[in-house]
Each structure stands twice: as C-alpha cells, then as structure tokens.
Amino acid sequence: MKEYKFIKQKSTPIKKDVDFEDLINSYAKTGWRMVNTFVHRGVVKAVLEREKDKS
Numbered sequence: 702m703k704e705y706k707f708i709k710q711k712s713t714p715i716k717k718d719v720d721f722e723d724l725i726n727s728y729a730k731t732g733w734r735m736v737n738t739f740v741h742r743g744v745v746k747a748v749l750e751r752e753k754d755k756s
Contacts, residue, residue, distance in 0.1 A: 710745040
C-alpha cells in the first residue's frame with residue numbers, strides 16, 4: 702500500500718527555489734518520491750509517494 706504527502710514551497714523572498722529543492726531532497730532521503738508538481742495561487746506544490754510501513 703502507498704501513502705501520499707503534499708508539500709508546498711515556502712514563500713520566502715530569497716532562495717525559495719533552492720530551499721524547495723532541499724526540502725524535496727530531504728524527503729527523498731527518507732523514501733519519498735515526487736510524483737507530481739503543480740502551481741496553485743502562485744505557490745508550487747508537490748505530491749510525494751512512498752510505500753506505507755506495514756507495522
């Protein structure tokens with residue numbers, strides 16, 4: 702079974718693209734993979750997926 706998580710880019714004026722990339726990479730290290738990105742009201746959001754822990 703899979704589980705999903707929505708994350709969004711923080712609206713900081715400086716380095717926001719780099720910060721969002723770092724956030725995605727930190728989730729990737731814990732088993733999440735990005736399956737979709739989209740922009741809603743000017744904010745970049747991403748859908749992450751991973752296998753759900755069976756315990």
